[in-house]
Amino acid sequence: MKIGIVGSGFVGSTAAYALVLRGAASEVVLVDANPARARAEADDIFHAVPFAGTADVRAGDYADLADSSVVILAAGVNQKPGETRLELLGRNAAVFRAVVPEVLRHAPGALLLVATNPVDVMTHLASHFAEREGIPRGRVLGSGTTLDTARFRTLIARHVGVHPQHVHGYVVGEHGDSEVLTWSVASVAGFPLEAFAARRGVAFDEKTRSEIDTGVRRAAYRIIAGKGATYFGIGGALVRVAQGLLGGQRAILTVSSRQEEVEGVRDVTLSLPQLVGRDGVLEAYLPPMDEGERAGLRKSAEALRALLDGLSLD
Numbered sequence: 514m515k516i517g518i519v520g521s522g523f524v525g526s527t528a529a530y531a532l533v534l535r536g537a538a539s540e541v542v543l544v545d546a547n548p549a550r551a552r553a554e555a556d557d558i559f560h561a562v563p564f565a566g567t568a569d570v571r572a573g574d575y576a577d578l579a580d581s582s583v584v585i586l587a588a589g590v591n592q593k594p595g596e597t598r599l600e601l602l603g604r605n606a607a608v609f610r611a612v613v614p615e616v617l618r619h620a621p622g623a624l625l626l627v628a629t630n631p632v633d634v635m636t637h638l639a640s641h642f643a644e645r646e647g648i649p650r651g652r653v654l655g656s657g658t659t660l661d662t663a664r665f666r667t668l669i670a671r672h673v674g675v676h677p678q679h680v681h682g683y684v685v686g687e688h689g690d691s692e693v694l695t696w697s698v699a700s701v702a703g704f705p706l707e708a709f710a711a712r713r714g715v716a717f718d719e720k721t722r723s724e725i726d727t728g729v730r731r732a733a734y735r736i737i738a739g740k741g742a743t744y745f746g747i748g749g750a751l752v753r754v755a756q757g758l759l760g761g762q763r764a765i766l767t768v769s770s771r772q773e774e775v776e777g778v779r780d781v782t783l784s785l786p787q788l789v790g791r792d793g794v795l796e797a798y799l800p801p802m803d804e805g806e807r808a809g810l811r812k813s814a815e816a817l818r819a820l821l822d823g824l825s826l827d
Contacts (some may be wrong), residue, residue: 514538514759517578517620520587521545524628526554527748528585529570533558536566537752542573542581546588554795564800577610578620583755588637589629591719599823605629606638606824613642621646624758627655630753632688633769634820637782640771641826648769652793657769657784658684660750665694668725671699673715678787682706683800684729685812686783693809698800730747757789770794776811781818794822797811 516538518525525543541558545635550574559570571577579585590606609629616623625643628635636655643653659671661684663677670677673769682699686692701709710717736743757764766789771782802810 514562514583515540515542515581516625517542517544517581517584517616517766518587518762519544519556519584519616520629521547521551521554521577522739523590523744524747524751526558526583527744528587528628528751529554530558530561530755531752532563532755533562533570533753534567536568537756540566540569541718542544542571542577544575544578547746548572548574551607554685559676561647567612571737575615578616581620581623582759583735584616584623584624585614585628585755586616586635587628589635599820602634602820602824603629605635606826609643611637613639617643617646617648621648626655626736626754626758627653627752627769628747630688631820632656633782633784633817634824636769637771637817637821638824638826640782649793651795652693653770653782654754654787655769655782656688656747656750656754658686658688658767659754659784660746661688661692661784662744662767663728663750664729665699665725668728669699669701669706672717672721672725673706673710673713675701679825685767685784685785685800685802686810688769688784690730691809692730692784693802693806693813694729695800695806696722696798697803697806743824748778754789758791758793761791763788763790763795765789765798768794770797772797773801775814776807778811778818781814781821783814783817789795 521543543551543555555572571816592607629635632655666677666680670680683695767784769784785797787797
């Protein structure tokens with residue numbers, strides 16, 4: 514499978530490296546506004562191929578994205594000192610207004626996987642610009658809360674002493690401060706979370722929940738404070754989504770996609786558990802959350818809709 518990546522910064526290059534290590538792509542093409550950066554990253558990653566498997570990794574331009582099955586969008590601009598979030602979004606909207614049509618001109622059959630933050634709003638913008646090119650909404654998705662959900666499950670697993678693959682539970686809504694951890698549906702090996710913890714003789718009280726919530730919700734802030742950026746976790750998450758899209762797994766992942774309505778909020782892009790496959794997002798599911806969680810999801814949707822309302826999408 515051929516996968517293109519537009520944007521060769523920390524996130525884009527780490528995703529390319531993870532694709533190679535996991536053997537998730539036979540060909541990876543890096544495109545960047547700085548061609549020298551793309552060439553350097555491609556060469557460095559290609560030198561790891563003999564230790565990982567077989568893949569062709571190279572830099573190119575938009576024309577080299579032809580026949581890509583997935584194109585990961587990791588391009589964007591950084592926030593300037595004193596710049597508001599809405600001003601940053603406006604500048605990134607301009608980037609996507611140019612990038613999305615150019616990608617689709619050369620790779621019209623590709624699924625678009627958005628990684629640029631704030632990912633929910635950027636996914637909405639990508640969907641908007643892709644629709645102008647005749648691309649259905651389901652073929653555009655964002656990494657969303659895939660990483661947040663992995664953090665949630667991993668911290669629960671560590672606390673109760675099992676492997677994360679045995680933990681189910683989702684983080685929904687915005688990939689950001691208003692995200693919602695679905696404690697009410699969390700389970701381990703088929704048991705409700707608290708029942709499993711009791712069987713293991715492990716305390717699971719409000720203090721534990723608060724610590725895990727902070728560990729999930731504030732993870733990016735803590736990592737950025739320590740080393741300036743996050744990229745390993747999201748690089749792995751992007752590969753997992755790509756595998757779900759291309760591997761015929763019919764996986765359910767908390768990706769971000771455009772929804773007609775969520776908790777009374779119309780036309781908003783956020784994360785829910787969604788069935789993904791070769792045609793992109795196939796179906797979205799609203800978990801049977803408790804009233805507090807549903808209220809939180811509504812607030813998250815409203816916050817995202819407010820950001821969208823402040824943008825000019827023309």
